[in-house]
Amino acid sequence: MKKIIVEGLKYKYPLSDTLALADLSFEVSEGEFIGIIGENSAGKSTLCQALVGLVPHFYKGAYGGKVFVDGLEVKSHSIAEIALKVGMVFQNPFTQVTGSKMSVYEEIAFGLENIGLPRLEIIERTNYVLNLLKIEKVKDHNPFDLSGGQMQRMAIASIIAMKPDILVLDEPTSQLDPAGSEEVFSAIQKLSKQGITVILAEHKMEKVARYCDRVLLLNNGKSVDFDSPEKVFSRKDLEDHGVVAPVYTRVCKALGVKMAASDYYPVTLEDAERALRGRME
Amino acid sequence: MKSISLYVERDSFIHEVDPITKMIYILFALLIPIILPSFTISFLCLGISLLLLVMAKVIRKTVPVFSFVFLVLITVVIIQGLFKPENETVLFQMGPLAMYKEGLLYALTITLRVMNIVSSFMILVLTTKPSDLVEALVRKGMSPRIGYVIVSVFQIIPEMMSSMGTITDAQRARGMETEGNVIVRIKAFVPLLGPVILGSLINTKERAMALEVRGFNSRAPKTYLYEEKTYTHGRLVQSVMLLLVVGAIVWRIFA
Numbered sequence: 001m002k003k004i005i006v007e008g009l010k011y012k013y014p015l016s017d018t019l020a021l022a023d024l025s026f027e028v029s030e031g032e033f034i035g036i037i038g039e040n041s042a043g044k045s046t047l048c049q050a051l052v053g054l055v056p057h058f059y060k061g062a063y064g065g066k067v068f069v070d071g072l073e074v075k076s077h078s079i080a081e082i083a084l085k086v087g088m089v090f091q092n093p094f095t096q097v098t099g100s101k102m103s104v105y106e107e108i109a110f111g112l113e114n115i116g117l118p119r120l121e122i123i124e125r126t127n128y129v130l131n132l133l134k135i136e137k138v139k140d141h142n143p144f145d146l147s148g149g150q151m152q153r154m155a156i157a158s159i160i161a162m163k164p165d166i167l168v169l170d171e172p173t174s175q176l177d178p179a180g181s182e183e184v185f186s187a188i189q190k191l192s193k194q195g196i197t198v199i200l201a202e203h204k205m206e207k208v209a210r211y212c213d214r215v216l217l218l219n220n221g222k223s224v225d226f227d228s229p230e231k232v233f234s235r236k237d238l239e240d241h242g243v244v245a246p247v248y249t250r251v252c253k254a255l256g257v258k259m260a261a262s263d264y265y266p267v268t269l270e271d272a273e274r275a276l277r278g279r280m281e
Numbered sequence: 282m283k284s285i286s287l288y289v290e291r292d293s294f295i296h297e298v299d300p301i302t303k304m305i306y307i308l309f310a311l312l313i314p315i316i317l318p319s320f321t322i323s324f325l326c327l328g329i330s331l332l333l334l335v336m337a338k339v340i341r342k343t344v345p346v347f348s349f350v351f352l353v354l355i356t357v358v359i360i361q362g363l364f365k366p367e368n369e370t371v372l373f374q375m376g377p378l379a380m381y382k383e384g385l386l387y388a389l390t391i392t393l394r395v396m397n398i399v400s401s402f403m404i405l406v407l408t409t410k411p412s413d414l415v416e417a418l419v420r421k422g423m424s425p426r427i428g429y430v431i432v433s434v435f436q437i438i439p440e441m442m443s444s445m446g447t448i449t450d451a452q453r454a455r456g457m458e459t460e461g462n463v464i465v466r467i468k469a470f471v472p473l474l475g476p477v478i479l480g481s482l483i484n485t486k487e488r489a490m491a492l493e494v495r496g497f498n499s500r501a502p503k504t505y506l507y508e509e510k511t512y513t514h515g516r517l518v519q520s521v522m523l524l525l526v527v528g529a530i531v532w533r534i535f536a
Contacts, residue, residue, distance in 0.1 A: 049490075052494055054490055054493065054494070058489075058490055058493060078498065079493045079494065079498065080493070080497075080499040080500065083493070083494050083495065083496045083499070084496070086494075087494065088494045090487065090490065090491060092487055094484070095484045095487035095488045095491060096487075096488070096491040097488075098429075098433065098488070098491070098492060098495070099432075099433035099436045099437045099488070100412070100429050100432040100433045100436070101412070102410075102412060102436075105506075106506060109506040110495060111495035111496050112504075112506075113503055113504055113505055113506060114425075114495060114496035114497055114499050114501070114503060115496040115499050115501050116501035116502050116503060116504050117504055118504060119504060119505065119506065119508070122504065123506070126506075142436075144436060144440055155491075158495065159494070162495070162496070
C-alpha cells in the first residue's frame with residue numbers, strides 16, 4: 001500500500017520569488033525508511049513540512065499539485081487531523097519545548113492530552129517512549145534544564161508517543177554526540193521495523209546509507225534521484241548537487257572497488273569491508 | 282531554572298485545597314466587607330486571611346508584597362487625612378498642616394479593603410502552582426489556548442531573560458562596555474534588543490509549528506495526565522462561604 005503519494009508538488013513561500021519545491025513527484029510504500037538528502041536550501045525542510053501540512057496551512061504561499069498521506073489529501077485537511085497520521089520532529093529541539101509544562105514527563109504527555117486519549121493510555125505511552133529513548137532518568141526535570149541532546153530525544157519521544165503511522169524527522173540528531181545519535185537511530189530503526197513509515201532529512205550520509213531503504217536526492221527543489229543508497233551515492237555528479245558520499249563510498253571510489261556482482265560502490269562499513277576483502281583475495 | 286511565579290512549595294492543608302475553592306474565597310473576602318461595611322467585619326476577614334497564610338507557612342513571603350502595598354497606602358492616608366472634602370474634626374496638627382478624623386477613617390476603610398484583597402489573593406498565588414490553577418480553569422471551560430498563554434509566560438519570560446544574559450556575555454567578550462554609569466548601561470542595552478526580539482519572534486514561529494503538529498488545535502475533547510485535584514471538603518467549604526454571603530445580604534437588608 002502506498003503511504004505517501006506526492007504528485008507534481010510545487011510550492012513558493014510568500015514574499016519569495018523562486019519555487020522552494022518544483023514539480024516533485026514520488027511515492028512511498030508502507031514501512032519504508034526514506035532518506036532525504038541535498039545541500040542546504042535544497043528544499044528538504046520544506047518537503048518535510050509539506051508532508052504534515054505546515055506547507056501550505058501554516059505558511060500560506062502558492063501551492064500546486066497534490067500530496068496524499070495515508071489517503072488524506074493534505075491540502076483539504078487541517079494540521080490537527082494530519083497530525084494524527086503524521087508526526088514531525090523539527091531541527092531545533094529548543095523551540096519544540098511547549099513551555100507550558102514543568103517536567104519532561106508532562107511535556108511528553110502534552111500532545112496526548114490534546115488529542116484526547118484516556119488517562120491510562122497517556123501514562124502507558126509516556127512510559128514507553130521514555131524507555132525507548134532512554135530519558136527516564138530526567139523525567140522529572142524541567143524541560144528547559146535539559147542538555148541539547150536530551151531535549152532532542154524528548155522532542156522525538158513526544159512525537160513518537162502520538163503513535164503516528166508516518167514519522168517525519170528533520171535532522172533529528174543535530175545536537176547529539178555520535179553515541180547519542182546512534183541510540184536515536186536505532187530507536188527509529190526499531191519503529192521502522194514495527195511497520196512505521198519513516199522520512200528522514202539528514203546531513204550525516206553514513207547514517208542515511210546505513211539505515212535508509214531508499215534515498216531522495218533534492219537540488220533546488222527538484223528531485224534528482226530517488227533510488228537505493230548504493231545507486232544514489234554511486235552517481236558521478238553527486239558533488240554537483242552539493243552532497244558528499246559516505247566516507248566508505250569515497251574510499252572505494254578512489255580505489256575503484258565496486259560491490260561484488262553489481263555496478264555500484266559500497267555505502268556502509270560492512271559492504272566496503274566485504275568488497276575490499278574480496279579484492280585482496 | 283529561575284522562576285517568576287510566587288508559588289512556594291510547602292506541606293500544609295491550604296496547599297491541598299483545590300484552586301477553585303481558593304478563588305471562591307477571594308470573592309468571599311471581597312464581597313463580605315462590601316455587604317457589611319463595618320470595621321469589625323473587615324478586621325475579621327483580614328484576620329482570617331492572615332491566619333490562613335500563617336497556617337500555609339507562607340506568611341514570610343507576603344512581607345515584600347505587603348511592604349509595596351503599604352508604600353501606596355501611606356500616600357492614601359496622607360492625602361485623605363489632609364484633603365478629604367468632608368474633613369471637619371481636626372485630630373492633630375503638624376506645623377501648618379492638620380490631620381482630620383473623617384479623612385483618616387475613610388483612609389482606614391480603603392486600607393482594610395486593599396489589605397483584604399491582597400491577602401486573599403496571596404493565599405491563591407502563594408499556595409497554588411500556576412499550572413494547577415490554569416488546569417483547573419481549563420477543566421471548568423476556559424479555552425486551552427488562553428490557558429497555554431498564561432502558563433507558558435511563566436517559563437518563556439525566564440528563558441528570554443537567560444538568552445539575554447547569554448547575548449550580553451557574548452558582546453562583553455567582544456569588548457563591549459556593559460558596566461559603568463547610566464549612559465554606558467543604556468548604550469549597552471540597545472544592541473541587545475535586536476537579537477533578543479528577533480530571536481524570540483523566530484522562536485515563536487517555530488514553537489507555533491511544533492504545537493500544531495502536537496495537536497494543539499485538535500477538535501477532540503482534551504484529556505488530562507493528572508486526575509482532577511479535589512479537596513475532600515471543597516464542596517463543604519464552598520457551600521459555607523456561599524451561605525455566609527447570603528446570610529450577610531439578609532442581615533444587611535433586615536437588620
